[in-house]
Amino acid sequence: GENVEQHPSTLSVQEGDSAVIKCTYSDSASNYFPWYKQELGKRPQLIIDIRSNVGEKKDQRIAVTLNKTAKHFSLHITETQPEDSAVYFCAADSWGKLQFGAGTQVVVTP
Amino acid sequence: NAGVTQTPKFQVLKTGQSMTLQCAQDMNHNSMYWYRQDPGMGLRLIYYSASEGTTDKGEVPNGYNVSRLNKREFSLRLESAAPSQTSVYFCASSSAMGAEAFFGQGTRLTVV
Numbered sequence: 001g002e003n004v005e006q007h008p009s010t011l012s013v014q015e016g017d018s019a020v021i022k023c024t025y026s027d028s029a030s031n032y033f034p035w036y037k038q039e040l041g042k043r044p045q046l047i048i049d050i051r052s053n054v055g056e057k058k059d060q061r062i063a064v065t066l067n068k069t070a071k072h073f074s075l076h077i078t079e080t081q082p083e084d085s086a087v088y089f090c091a092a093d094s095w096g097k098l099q100f101g102a103g104t105q106v107v108v109t110p
Numbered sequence: 111n112a113g114v115t116q117t118p119k120f121q122v123l124k125t126g127q128s129m130t131l132q133c134a135q136d137m138n139h140n141s142m143y144w145y146r147q148d149p150g151m152g153l154r155l156i157y158y159s160a161s162e163g164t165t166d167k168g169e170v171p172n173g174y175n176v177s178r179l180n181k182r183e184f185s186l187r188l189e190s191a192a193p194s195q196t197s198v199y200f201c202a203s204s205s206a207m208g209a210e211a212f213f214g215q216g217t218r219l220t221v222v
Contacts, residue, residue, distance in 0.1 A: 001169070009150070032208035043200065043213040044153065051208070089152060096141055096160040096207035099169065102152035 002027040002094045006101025013108055019077040021104045023090035026071065032093035033066060033073050036100075039086045047088075048075070080108045112136050116201050116214035123191045123221045131186040131217050133201030141204045142184035143211065144168075144176060146197040153200065159184055160207065191221045 003026040013019050025033075034049035050057045050064045050073065057064050061080075066073040077084055085108045090101045117132045135142065140161045145153040145168075155168030157176040165176050173195060175187045184203075188195060198218050202211040 006152070034210065043215055045213070046210045049210065091153075093208050097155065097158060097166070097168065098143060098202075098204075098211055099155055100145070100153040102150065 002030060002092055002097060002099045004090060004092050004099050004101040006090050006104060008104060009102065010105045011107070013080050013106070015080060015082060015108050015110050017080055019075075019080055019084070019106055019108075021075045021088055021090065021106075022072060023074070023092075023101050024070075024072045025092040027092065027094045028071070030092040030094040033064070034091050034093070034098075035064060035075050036089045036091065037086045038089065038103075044089060077106075080106075082108050082110060084108050114201055114203055114212050114214035116199075116217050118217060119215065120218050121220070123188075123219065125192060125221060127191050128187070128189050129191065130188075131199055131201070131219075132183070133185065133214060134183045135203040135212070136182065137203060137205070137212065138181070139203035139205050139212075140181070141207060141209075141211075142178065143202040143204075144174075144184070144186045145200045145202065146170065146195075147200060147216075148197050156186065156199075193221045195219065196221045 031052040036044035038044040063076045114135045143158045144156040159178040162181045201214040204211040
């Protein structure tokens, strides 16, 4: 079955710097890779996603890259702001089975 | 516009008791999921249902059963609760495989 690994588990950045979170997956049948943000005490919410036929996608300060050959994908946040502080989860969808990484706690310090 | 609704929001059980967590979505979604969230372990898939009438095991199905009652509702049952099942449980739904999943507000379950 699918196994999604996510690194790092915690990430502390200065406001204005960039943050990068990396994930790997094991099932070559996975073809959809979303990223979710979860604020303390709240439900996870989608921030960006990418499909297997696309190598990169950008939405304002957030971008995701996918390398299907190497089975890894990454989230890039530029010009970080205090409101970016949260837990971020990557996920991989293999035929409807949506599985998540363990999460990255991002702390943006002013 | 409720989205995904879970009940209850909080529950305390004694070891060995049973209970059912309810989940309903009003977005006409085909796929529904149950996850548990534990500190440092992310969201682990318990069961999922790709469509009405089908259910499949996820990563951690032991100790749980599910019922896809109809297209709207997907319930999770703990037959004999154990302290290891203390967790926050999230239900989610999506229109199809490979589509955005929308989460409910979560159920915080404590088994003592």
